[in-house]
Amino acid sequence: MIVASPKSVTELKNIIAGHKKVLFAGCGTCVTVCLAGGEREVSITAYAVRMACRLDKNPIEISQVTIERQCDNEFLKELAEPASQVDAILSFGCGAGVQAIAERFPNLPVYSALNTQFLGVLEGQATWTEKCIGCGDCVLAHFGGICPVTRCAKRLLNGPCGGSLKDRCEVAPDKPCAWQLIYERLKGIGQLDRLEEVVPPKDWSTAWYSGARKIVRKEHQV
Numbered sequence: 001m002i003v004a005s006p007k008s009v010t011e012l013k014n015i016i017a018g019h020k021k022v023l024f025a026g027c028g029t030c031v032t033v034c035l036a037g038g039e040r041e042v043s044i045t046a047y048a049v050r051m052a053c054r055l056d057k058n059p060i061e062i063s064q065v066t067i068e069r070q071c072d073n074e075f076l077k078e079l080a081e082p083a084s085q086v087d088a089i090l091s092f093g094c095g096a097g098v099q100a101i102a103e104r105f106p107n108l109p110v111y112s113a114l115n116t117q118f119l120g121v122l123e124g125q126a127t128w129t130e131k132c133i134g135c136g137d138c139v140l141a142h143f144g145g146i147c148p149v150t151r152c153a154k155r156l157l158n159g160p161c162g163g164s165l166k167d168r169c170e171v172a173p174d175k176p177c178a179w180q181l182i183y184e185r186l187k188g189i190g191q192l193d194r195l196e197e198v199v200p201p202k203d204w205s206t207a208w209y210s211g212a213r214k215i216v217r218k219e220h221q222v
């Protein structure tokens with residue numbers, strides 16, 4: 001899922017300070033699961049920002065709505081009516097959701113309430129870890145399903161840097177060395193011989209370094 005974290009109430013108050021009526025728009029998918037931008041978080045944040053604005057003697061009328069997915073035009077039409085009643089939207093979606101709303105409502109200021117962080121998994125209670133940077137050319141098959149592009153601080157594809165200490169990464173000692181994990185995983189599935197293969201340099205043209213990417217699946221178009 002896409003993992004995001006909330007901006008502070010003070011930051012949000014400052015972002016919307018120049019407006020009188022603002023719609024707080026939640027998203028019911030990834031950011032709901034990571035406890036950052038669903039209906040519950042929108043309600044709690046709306047209450048806190050409303051109070052903070054009142055204390056500043058700058059009351060702002062805040063309305064709320066949460067749609068299924070902000071990154072899907074099919075659901076964005078549900079924002080048309082509530083958006084017509086306000087002079088700005090504060091989106092609790094990920095960066096894609098915020099931009100989708102901004103494109104949909106070209107005459108309305110649209111702001112982000114969250115900091116979009118990464119593609120990750122829920123490891124434990126309220127704990128998420130990054131697993132993928134969306135490089136566009138997945139090489140997980142070489143590495144037993146553990147991504148060195150994301151999880152090795154040096155993005156090494158042909159073995160460890162040699163700096164790890166007791167299975168910890170030398171760059172980030174609070175994290176395991178990705179190559180230790182890869183070794184243990186390949187050993188466990190009987191594929192240690194993969195470590196003898198030389199992995200060629202990665203084709204980074206599929207990653208975002210060449211600008212925003214686009215996918216068109218013609219076989220699914222009618």
Ligand code: SF4
Pocket residue numbers: 131132133134135136137138139140147148149150
């Ligand atoms: S190789 Fe690329 S697509 Fe595959 S998990 Fe790693 S970053 Fe994601």
Ligand code: SF4
Pocket residue numbers: 151152153154155156159160161162163164165168169170171172176177178179180
């Ligand atoms: S210690 Fe391991 S994870 Fe850290 S940079 Fe070196 S090889 Fe990569």
